[in-house]
Amino acid sequence: MRIRVAVNGYGTIGKRVADAVNRQSDMTLVGVAKTRPSFEARRAVEKGYRLYVTGGGSRDEFEAAGLPVAGGLDDLLRDADIVVDAAPDKVGAENRAIYARAGKPVIFQGGEKANVAEASFNALGNYDACRGKRSLRVVSCNTTGLARAAAVFRARWGVEHWEVTLVRRASDPAETKRGPINGILPTFQLPSHHGPDVQTIFPGLPIATTAVVVPTTLMHVHVNHLRLERAPSGPAEVLDALRATPRFHLFARWEHVDGTPQVMEYARDRGIGHNDMMENVVWEDGLRLEGRDLYFFQAIHQESIVVPENIDAIRAVFDAAKDGPASIAQTDRALGLPPPRAA
Amino acid sequence: MRIRVAVNGYGTIGKRVADAVNRQSDMTLVGVAKTRPSFEARRAVEKGYRLYVTGGGSRDEFEAAGLPVAGGLDDLLRDADIVVDAAPDKVGAENRAIYARAGKPVIFQGGEKANVAEASFNALGNYDACRGKRSLRVVSCNTTGLARAAAVFRARWGVEHWEVTLVRRASDPAETKRGPINGILPTFQLPSHHGPDVQTIFPGLPIATTAVVVPTTLMHVHVNHLRLERAPSGPAEVLDALRATPRFHLFARWEHVDGTPQVMEYARDRGIGHNDMMENVVWEDGLRLEGRDLYFFQAIHQESIVVPENIDAIRAVFDAAKDGPASIAQTDRALGLPPPRAA
Numbered sequence: 254m255r256i257r258v259a260v261n262g263y264g265t266i267g268k269r270v271a272d273a274v275n276r277q278s279d280m281t282l283v284g285v286a287k288t289r290p291s292f293e294a295r296r297a298v299e300k301g302y303r304l305y306v307t308g309g310g311s312r313d314e315f316e317a318a319g320l321p322v323a324g325g326l327d328d329l330l331r332d333a334d335i336v337v338d339a340a341p342d343k344v345g346a347e348n349r350a351i352y353a354r355a356g357k358p359v360i361f362q363g364g365e366k367a368n369v370a371e372a373s374f375n376a377l378g379n380y381d382a383c384r385g386k387r388s389l390r391v392v393s394c395n396t397t398g399l400a401r402a403a404a405v406f407r408a409r410w411g412v413e414h415w416e417v418t419l420v421r422r423a424s425d426p427a428e429t430k431r432g433p434i435n436g437i438l439p440t441f442q443l444p445s446h447h448g449p450d451v452q453t454i455f456p457g458l459p460i461a462t463t464a465v466v467v468p469t470t471l472m473h474v475h476v477n478h479l480r481l482e483r484a485p486s487g488p489a490e491v492l493d494a495l496r497a498t499p500r501f502h503l504f505a506r507w508e509h510v511d512g513t514p515q516v517m518e519y520a521r522d523r524g525i526g527h528n529d530m531m532e533n534v535v536w537e538d539g540l541r542l543e544g545r546d547l548y549f550f551q552a553i554h555q556e557s558i559v560v561p562e563n564i565d566a567i568r569a570v571f572d573a574a575k576d577g578p579a580s581i582a583q584t585d586r587a588l589g590l591p592p593p594r595a596a
Numbered sequence: 597m598r599i600r601v602a603v604n605g606y607g608t609i610g611k612r613v614a615d616a617v618n619r620q621s622d623m624t625l626v627g628v629a630k631t632r633p634s635f636e637a638r639r640a641v642e643k644g645y646r647l648y649v650t651g652g653g654s655r656d657e658f659e660a661a662g663l664p665v666a667g668g669l670d671d672l673l674r675d676a677d678i679v680v681d682a683a684p685d686k687v688g689a690e691n692r693a694i695y696a697r698a699g700k701p702v703i704f705q706g707g708e709k710a711n712v713a714e715a716s717f718n719a720l721g722n723y724d725a726c727r728g729k730r731s732l733r734v735v736s737c738n739t740t741g742l743a744r745a746a747a748v749f750r751a752r753w754g755v756e757h758w759e760v761t762l763v764r765r766a767s768d769p770a771e772t773k774r775g776p777i778n779g780i781l782p783t784f785q786l787p788s789h790h791g792p793d794v795q796t797i798f799p800g801l802p803i804a805t806t807a808v809v810v811p812t813t814l815m816h817v818h819v820n821h822l823r824l825e826r827a828p829s830g831p832a833e834v835l836d837a838l839r840a841t842p843r844f845h846l847f848a849r850w851e852h853v854d855g856t857p858q859v860m861e862y863a864r865d866r867g868i869g870h871n872d873m874m875e876n877v878v879w880e881d882g883l884r885l886e887g888r889d890l891y892f893f894q895a896i897h898q899e900s901i902v903v904p905e906n907i908d909a910i911r912a913v914f915d916a917a918k919d920g921p922a923s924i925a926q927t928d929r930a931l932g933l934p935p936p937r938a939a
Contacts, residue, residue: 416759416821418761418763418806418819420761420763420780420808420810422780433812433855433857435811435812435813435814435857436812436814436815436855436856436857436860437763437765437810437812437814437815437816437817437855437856437895438854438855438856439817439819439855439879439882439893441879441881441882443882443883443884443891443892444884444891461821463761463819463821463891465763465817465819465893466855467763467780467810467811467812468778468810468811468812469776469778469779469780469810469811470778471778471779471780472779472780473780474780474782474808476761476782476806476808478759478804478806511781512776512779512780512781512782512809513779513780513781514776514778514779536782536784538784539782539784539786540786541786541787548786548787548806549786550782550808552780
């Protein structure tokens with residue numbers, strides 16, 4: 254029996270989650286709901302996805318655009334076992350009553366407050382604790398990247414202290430109304446909200462985050478300094494551990510990847526859905542160990558990193574995999590992500 | 597008796613230092629030396645500066661462009677008491693023999709290695725230790741910004757530990773051959789060279805720096821986390837101390853300065869030479885104190901922050917001011933920088 258999945262909201266995250274659901278052998282995409290016609294709605298129809306009208310949108314508007322409509326959000330929910338809410342930030346919380354009325358479990362995104370769902374979710378971080386919940390919140394892109402790294406460092410060496418500067422992209426590539434295009438904007442929340450958000454996955458994790466926004470669209474970059482509880486034997490031990498962990502992608506020096514532009518060029522060459530980079534990207538050259546002090550950079554593709562996490566969150570709700578690692582392996586195989594290299 | 601100053605190299609730094617020298621009542625600008633005609637050479641002539649040919653440039657080329665030439669570098673040095681070397685990075689070291697042969701003291705820039713000069717210089721940091729030296733190196737823009745801050749924090753509360761992420765501008769506004777224009781580049785030197793460079797001013801200062809390059813031309817931004825030895829009574833004590841220090845400019849929340857674009861718009865409105873911002877820029881809103889832990893952002897205008905330091909370095913060489921604070925006050929008054937607000 255496949256899990257029947259509805260996707261409500263068809264923007265940056267929704268369209269990717271829909272495609273990812275569509276590739277899982279244990280799931281069926283019932284359809285996607287959108288408020289207004291757009292190139293993305295057209296593309297959904299071209300792919301054969303059933304299109305539903307949501308959020309006060311008008312069926313007439315879609316039909317005038319030549320896009321067939323299968324129904325409204327209630328129709329979509331009726332035929333689904335679970336809904337992934339990929340509405341804009343804060344709209345998910347407004348949608349909660351609708352999902353409750355339909356009696357369907359739901360996966361929310363990280364733009365919602367933590368209390369929108371029974372638990373916040375990260376596949377490497379807390380899959381087990383999320384089994385059987387009726388609502389989960391997949392944490393945001395930056396938090397997902399940090400939570401994945403936290404899972405590795407906590408388990409292997411322990412984290413005494415972790416400081417991160419998040420160098421954040423100003424807008425996504427297709428956004429044209431946000432800036433800056435030349436300038437650096439400090440985030441005046443000090444420390445930033447990302448640390449507490451990681452703590453929704455790892456309560457009490459000693460992490461402090463600070464953020465700036467910079468004029469790029471490609472990826473975020475995290476500048477990390479951790480003091481570990483136990484010293485790794487050397488940087489190779491850390492790199493081996495990351496290589497052995499799913500959803501980490503390492504670049505070697507000889508690959509000549511100076512920064513995020515080449516990372517995304519690699520992703521375009523690789524050609525996984527939307528040319529995405531769903532892994533935490535780490536440079537072998539960009540990692541330094543001094544005793545228990547670990548410095549490293551990681552790059553985070555804000556548009557796609559949460560996509561596999563949404564798939565695993567669906568499985569966690571139905572307790573449909575043996576465990577977290579099994580779900581991750583199944584998700585990543587279906588998405589075409591390379592398996593980790595055994596340590 | 598005015599100090600007669602030669603400026604060798606007339607790019608981003610040289611043209612600004614020449615203007616600044618020209619505004620000091622105790623200095624005379626003998627002339628400026630340049631390798632090739634350009635809009636900047638034309639502007640020097642328009643301002644009445646004597647133009648000399650340097651670095652293998654051709655007198656004919658200048659004259660063909662209609663720019664009168666007063667002589668070569670040797671002629672310029674002969675008439676000067678001191679030379680400010682503002683040649684491109686590393687060329688200063690090559691010029692050292694020329695200055696030695698001419699028997700003239702020299703101020704180098706931060707693009708040179710520390711051993712180019714008898715001492716590295718920062719006016720707030722180590723003016724006294726630099727009096728009477730025959731050669732000084734004004735440290736680079738980022739190092740100058742950090743050294744100014746270090747001078748305040750060391751003296752008032754002591755620094756137990758200091759971690760900085762430098763978010764660096766990719767190129768200067770008039771540069772057209774450097775990137776990136778969309779992307780974030782980690783600096784794979786971990787920690788970066790900036791920490792050791794600050795230690796040329798404050799030996800043993802416990803500072804670790806990490807850097808990324810981002811697509812902006814306006815300013816650098818430093819994301820600072822210090823652990824102080826003694827806790828300030830509150831953030832107001834820190835802000836008051838910065839306000840009472842020359843070459844710090846604070847922005848209040850009500851000024852609505854989101855980031856570096858508004859800082860530079862303020863600088864354009866203020867209209868000090870080249871619309872520069874020679875001070876460390878600190879946001880009152882962008883500073884947080886938790887016990888002895890201080891988080892704050894500062895923005896650094898890479899093109900101009902070292903300009904007043906060059907003037908003070910000249911005075912240090914000739915021991916021509918009562919002390920560092922006197923030189924700083926004299927420099928800043930002549931440049932039109934506002935005086936600090938008494939604490």
